[in-house]
Amino acid sequence: NAPESAAEALAWLVDKGDRFGLFIDGSFTEPGNGLESMNPATGEVLATLTVATAQDVDAAVAAARHALPGWAALGGHGRARHLYALARLLQKHARLFAVLETLDNGKPIREARDVDIPLAQRHFYHHAGLAQLMASDMPDRAPIGVCGQIIPWNFPLLMLAWKVAPALAAGNTVVLKPAEWTSLTALLFADICQQAGLPPGVVNIVTGGAEVGEMMTAHPGIDKIAFTGSTATGRRIREVTAGSGKALTLELGGKSAYLVFDDADLDSTVEGLVDAIWFNQGEVCCAGSRLLVQESIADRLHDKIRKRMEKLRVGDPMDKNTDIGAMVHPVQRDRVAGMIAGSRGEAFSAGAVPEGCYHAPTLITGLAPSDPLMQEEIFGPVLVSATFRTVDEAVQMANNTRYGLAASVWSEGIGRALEVARRLEAGVVWVNGANMFDAAAPFGGMRESGFGRDGGWEGLRDYTQPNVSGAPL
């Protein structure tokens, strides 16, 4: 039923006039000067968006400021009612959200339907529950105020949920900017805020690119910036906010190591790798993009990986059998292709790749640990591999990175796996698994992967400050 679903999503766009204004103070503004949102799989323009001006950002911040006392005064139970209403509407419109996400981002419909959208819903349900517990479990905390939230294009609705749900649960109001390539599900979410009867100004959505993000980070009316995106932009945001007194959390890039020991179950290791690096075209901040394998099993593992790669189906994101969809944008496809051109390793690419905005799944073996491809984030379906001999060497290689987002250890010796896991310098470490998320589990990095957490009590706490007034949360 894929075409029918696409038609449904497009009907929503057409019903809205397929030109979108900004969502400020509970309603959409008149569409202004344009930014085109494109389906990367077809090149078709899906909708025209508005690039927010400085006045628009001022208006969004003013609406959020105005809504703040009323929203905070609702208390945890009052806010939970609204979060449950948003969660239920996300569930009701799950299919529309999934199709719109796939059309806008290029990710396989199966992933949007089974991962992105259900996880986004769960984030709202979970934080509705946490909001109810705040008065008893966090009586000494108060909201921070108006939060500016800036998110990337790889999981558009899910990143929105990671940011908006805890901010609202803790009593803050929000001005959110989705990424310029993928704003449609954020605009559909605005629609849902209206349907849910969320008080005007509690959530405001402004569209546009880096310049709009800069206006937000420099805005004196914003109390906290929560950012997910590249390490370079994170650095820029630290510069702009320096000395401003704004609270800040940064979820940035990664080069997560996937350590495979000689006693690992190689078949499940390979399936784990499919999740680790070929999920979402490898456009995943915590992708297991750096394979470190014990020398004695390296050839066997690489052979198994190559065989499995041959079975990956690259193509139409709307096809339910597709494993790897379109890259988000031709610019990103070319960036990935450019990074790996002329690699010093042995490259293997698999599968018939259609013309257009696609990149073949690729494995590059025989790289030195210091090779730029072993150190730099590629953010595409490219796995790079190096070998180690001993546990100590494995740990040393895994930690030899400027990032520290995630890691994964594969061994049937659970004692060894846990010992290695404890020695890895990363915000999240999985054992015999990869890319597993839960709204209750805090996610975030260290070093140049950023600081602060999304999810769980830890993430919620990042949206609070000490309660000096004594008013209940």
Ligand code: NAD
């Ligand atoms: P990006 O930094 O280019 O853009 C992210 C967002 O920041 C976009 O909304 C963009 O418009 C905005 N932006 C760009 N320049 C800005 C500026 N100067 N000031 C304020 N805002 C600005 O990143 P991207 O290419 O969209 O996303 C890919 C990156 O995001 C990767 O590095 C990936 O690892 C990272 N990421 C991290 C996580 C995490 O949780 N750690 C999750 C997803 C993606």
